[in-house]
Amino acid sequence: xxxxxxxxxxxxxxxxxxxxxxxxxxxxxxxxxxxxxxxxxxxxxxxxxxxxxxxxxxxxxxxxxxxxxxxxxxxxxxxxxxxxxxxxxxxxxxxxxxxxxxxxxxxxxxxxxxxxxxxxxxxxxxxxxxxxxxxxxxxxxxxxxxxxxxxxxxxxxxxxxxxxxxxxxxxxxxxxxxxxxxxxxxxxxxxxxxxxxxxxxxxxxxxxxxxxxxxxxxxxxxxxxxxxxxxxxxxxxxxxxxxxxxxxxxxxxxxxxxxxxxxxxxxxxxxxxxxxxxxxxxxxxxxxxxxxxxxxxxxxxxxxxxxxxxxxxxxxxxxxxxxxxxxxxxxxxxxxxxxxxxxxxxxxxxxxxxxxxxxxxxxxxxxxxxxxxxxxxxxxxxxxxxxxxxxxxxxxxxxxxxxxxxxxxxxxxxxxxxxxxxxxxxxxxxxxxxxxxxxxxxxxxxxxxxxxxxxxxxxxxxxxxxxxxxxxxxxxxxxxxxxxxxxxxxxxxxxxxxxxxxxxxxxxxxxxxxxxxxxxxxxxxxxxxxxxxxxxxxxxxxxxxxxxxxxxxxxxxxxxxxxxxxxxxxxxxxxxxxxxxxxxxxxxxxxxxxxxxxxxxxxxxxxxxxxxx
Numbered sequence: 001x002x003x004x005x006x007x008x009x010x011x012x013x014x015x016x017x018x019x020x021x022x023x024x025x026x027x028x029x030x031x032x033x034x035x036x037x038x039x040x041x042x043x044x045x046x047x048x049x050x051x052x053x054x055x056x057x058x059x060x061x062x063x064x065x066x067x068x069x070x071x072x073x074x075x076x077x078x079x080x081x082x083x084x085x086x087x088x089x090x091x092x093x094x095x096x097x098x099x100x101x102x103x104x105x106x107x108x109x110x111x112x113x114x115x116x117x118x119x120x121x122x123x124x125x126x127x128x129x130x131x132x133x134x135x136x137x138x139x140x141x142x143x144x145x146x147x148x149x150x151x152x153x154x155x156x157x158x159x160x161x162x163x164x165x166x167x168x169x170x171x172x173x174x175x176x177x178x179x180x181x182x183x184x185x186x187x188x189x190x191x192x193x194x195x196x197x198x199x200x201x202x203x204x205x206x207x208x209x210x211x212x213x214x215x216x217x218x219x220x221x222x223x224x225x226x227x228x229x230x231x232x233x234x235x236x237x238x239x240x241x242x243x244x245x246x247x248x249x250x251x252x253x254x255x256x257x258x259x260x261x262x263x264x265x266x267x268x269x270x271x272x273x274x275x276x277x278x279x280x281x282x283x284x285x286x287x288x289x290x291x292x293x294x295x296x297x298x299x300x301x302x303x304x305x306x307x308x309x310x311x312x313x314x315x316x317x318x319x320x321x322x323x324x325x326x327x328x329x330x331x332x333x334x335x336x337x338x339x340x341x342x343x344x345x346x347x348x349x350x351x352x353x354x355x356x357x358x359x360x361x362x363x364x365x366x367x368x369x370x371x372x373x374x375x376x377x378x379x380x381x382x383x384x385x386x387x388x389x390x391x392x393x394x395x396x397x398x399x400x401x402x403x404x405x406x407x408x409x410x411x412x413x414x415x416x417x418x419x420x421x422x423x424x425x426x427x428x429x430x431x432x433x434x435x436x437x438x439x440x441x442x443x444x445x446x447x448x449x450x451x452x453x454x455x456x457x458x459x460x461x462x463x464x465x466x467x468x469x470x471x472x473x474x475x476x477x478x479x480x481x482x483x484x485x486x487x488x489x490x491x492x493x494x495x496x497x498x499x500x501x502x503x504x505x506x507x508x509x510x511x512x513x514x515x516x517x518x519x520x521x522x523x524x525x526x527x528x529x530x531x532x533x534x535x536x537x538x539x540x541x542x543x544x545x546x547x548x549x550x551x552x553x554x555x556x557x558x559x560x561x562x563x564x565x566x567x568x569x570x571x572x573x574x575x576x577x578x579x580x581x582x583x584x585x586x587x588x589x590x591x592x593x594x595x596x597x598x599x600x601x602x603x604x605x606x607x608x609x610x611x612x613x
Contacts (some may be wrong), residue, residue, distance in 0.1 A: 018057045019120025025093065025102065027052055036093055042200030047088040054103060058117040063110040066378040083396045084432065086111060090398070091267065092200070096274060097398055108394075144513055171213045171230060171262045183220040184246075191255035199259060211239065212261060217246070225469070228258055230265070230291070237284055240291035241266065245469040257435075257466060261298075264435045268294035271400035274324035275367055289313045294400070299470050306330055321366025325374055326401065328585055332377035333404035335411070336558045344556070347381075353535040354378050373402055380408060385589035403433070410442055414449065415557070415590055417564045417597025418476065422446045438465065439468050444476060450598070451566030453484040482506055483534065487514050501526050505535075512539040530562045537567040546576050552584075560584040564597065572605055578612055585612055 006458035011465055020027045026035040032048060033303050034041040043051065050071045054062065059572045062070075064082055072081070086103065089095070095102045104114050173196055177189050199606035212232040217223050224247040242265065273281045280286045287313060295307040310330040314323045331354045336344040361367075376395070380388045389412065406429055413422035426443035433439060440463040460477040463520045467473070482494030490510055495503055508523035520539060524532050530546045537545040545568070552559045562568075563581060571577040581587055590596060590613045600609035 019118075020052065021118050021120065022055075022102075022115040025115075030402055034092065041092045042197070043092050044088065044200060047085045047092070050082075050085045051089050054113040055117045058113045058115065061106050061112045062107050066110065084428070087398045087432075098274070098367070108597070109419065112553060122249060171211045171266055174213050174215065177215055178217070180217045180223075181215050181226070183236055183256075184217060185249075185251045185254060187251040188215075188255060191251045192258055195259045196254045199263075212236070213258075215258070226254075228262065230262065232284055232557060233288070239287050240269075240295065241286060245468055248468070253465075260466075261435045264298060264433055265291060265294050267433075268297065268400040272326065274399075275370055275401065275430075276317070277320050277322065280317050280320050280323075286313070287318060287325060289316055297438070298436050299472070300436070301472055304334070307334055319364075321361040321364035324357045324361040324364075324558060325366050325370040327371065328354045328361065328374040329377060329401060329404050331357075332374055332381060333408060336556070337408075345426050350379060351381060370401060373405065377408065378406065385412065385416060385585050386592045389589075397429075397522050400433075403429070404424065407438070407442070411558070411561070413447060414564065415560045415584075416586065416595065417596060417599060419446055419450045419564060419598045423450070437467065437468060437472055439444065441472065444480070448480060448484070449561075449565050453480065456480055457485075483538070509535045509539065530559060533562065534565060534567055537565075537571070542570055542574075546571050549580055550576060552580065552587075554583040557584065560586060564599070569599055569602065569605065572599060573608060 018028060018030050020029075024037055028035070029052065033047070034043045034048065034051070039493070050067065053067065053070050065080060071085075086105075088214065090097060090100075090103060093102055097103075097105060101113060102113060102115060104112050106112055116586045154431075173193055175576075177185075177198050181188060202380070210233055212233065214229040214231060216227045216229070224245060225243045225244045225550055227241050227243055228236045231238050242261060244254065244261070246254060249257075269287070269290050272293065273287070276286070276290075291308075293306070296305050300306070304503045307327075307330050310323075310327045314320075314327045317323050327369040333349050334350070336347060338392060354374065355378060356380065358371055361371050363375075373395075376391045380391050381602040383391065388408075392409055392412070393404055395402070395405050397403040406425070410422050410429075413419070413425065423443060423446045424437055426446055430436070430439040430443055444463075447453075447459060455478055457477060460473050460480065463470075464473045464477070478494055478496050478498075480494075481489045482498075483490075485494055487510065490513075491507075495506060498506065505520075505524035505527055508517070508520050511517040512520050519541065520535060524535060527535070529551060533548040536542070536548070549568075549571070552562075560581075561586070563586070567578070576585070586597075596609065596613070599605050600613070
């Protein structure tokens with residue numbers, strides 16, 4: 001029998017049981033319930049089945065293939081699905097991947113449930129009919145098992161009460177709403193509670209701090225913004241507040257936004273807190289700065305906003321090695337600003353600062369995993385595409401901090417023309433962090449690159465419906481419509497708020513695109529060359545588009561993304577485009593890794609790709 005079959009057999013035997021338990025954790029299969037320290041924990045069916053499988057094989061290392069076979073019943077899924085489910089379990093149980101109490105990752109092997117597990121009651125079957133003696137023994141066994149489960153749960157409840165007054169790193173749902181909120185949204189409280197139960201988004205996530213949610217609205221008729229406060233403990237200090245646009249909201253949609261936003265902020269804050277020294281984890285002022293960083297990251301108005309937010313956190317705790325490692329990661333993972341086809345003028349400054357912070361964090365014995373992550377990101381900024389792929393091979397983004405690697409991997413896919421893969425990864429990230437605007441925008445931009453303009457606009461419109469208070473969606477949507485929309489949308493919605501020189505340029509582009517004039521001329525000379533190249537390509541002036549692309553500085557590596565926009569596909573039929581690609585290291589990457597850009601699967605470019613790669 002194969003190892004996978006052994007795991008499946010063990011799981012099958014365990015499925016005859018009702019109760020699996022440790023000193024702190026109880027799984028009841030019949031009621032599909034998870035009890036941690038005496039409190040119910042929400043866990044979706046697939047993560048529940050995965051946790052049951054791990055506990056049924058406690059203290060044995062199970063490979064990824066074993067788990068995929070046992071939990072997903074032979075359905076072909078990727079490793080990302082497994083790591084997402086592991087992450088969901090860890091969040092629900094408050095387990096730290098770096099110092100695990102329940103599930104440990106065994107490098108290059110798989111996962112192991114590290115606690116000894118007790119098994120409980122087997123369900124009574126209908127046949128055969130037992131004799132009186134066996135009935136007596138079975139009844140005694142069942143009673144004993146139920147008593148054991150009850151004792152475990154009861155003792156865990158007692159332990160939770162005696163846990164030094166520390167509540168969970170979670171948002172406790174409000175018991176009532178202010179009158180102004182209740183009048184305008186009479187079913188909001190019930191909707192929030194239903195959404196929390198349905199999604200399991202606000203459940204126990206660690207054991208460091210507890211937060212009470214409080215919703216406020218200035219009046220019942222005209223207020224456009226609702227404030228949601230996260231207060232440290234009941235009647236405690238307000239640590240963070242975020243605002244939601246309620247001008248066109250109903251109770252159901254608003255409840256979803258409240259729950260998802262609070263959950264994302266709590267998950268982010270918990271992950272960042274784990275980096276910091278214990279004394280700083282307990283400081284409410286520091287917690288407020290941590291939440292501010294999470295909020296800034298969630299809204300993503302500017303590439304430098306997150307850097308400034310992590311810099312503010314570091315300024316408050318300059319001797320914390322975890323804060324130094326975090327700021328280094330933020331610096332190393334930021335997107336470059338490649339204006340006018342040239343390299344970011346501050347790139348060298350940021351890289352020197354990153355190297356210094358990592359050295360100081362290492363000297364102070366900071367969190368080694370975060371220092372290693374920062375070093376990989378820094379090295380990647382100075383490496384070829386092939387070296388970058390090797391640096392991040394096998395690294396998973398299981399928390400907010402390591403999520404910075406996920407951004408880099410998606411950007412790497414876009415730079416190498418693997419746009420379908422980049423879209424898939426962005427969609428997965430968006431499902432994990434539903435109110436993080438960066439992933440929505442990254443997905444939309446990748447769809448635009450693929451020529452899926454209607455899908456790109458729909459992604460932004462869906463994001464606007466979920467987070468109407470975030471202005472970046474409307475800005476990106478306006479730019480999308482200006483370039484690719486219908487004539488009406490392009491000339492109206494796409495020009496909304498644009499400065500005069502941009503209006504002049506885009507009007508000339510629209511005239512050329514919609515047939516009034518054959519050429520753009522010099523009206524767009526003030527535009528960035530990468531944007532101008534797109535305009536020329538879309539109006540059929542491929543010679544001018546290629547001339548602009550040939551002027552790109554290959555040291556500004558991120559500009560390689562521009563080459564893969566669908567409007568440039570005709571340029572790949574020319575030797576000039578391949579010469580530019582060589583300067584950006586693209587054919588070398590494709591040859592050494594064996595991957596192919598999406599364009600090479602188009603019939604018109606397949607033969608050319610075979611000759612060039």
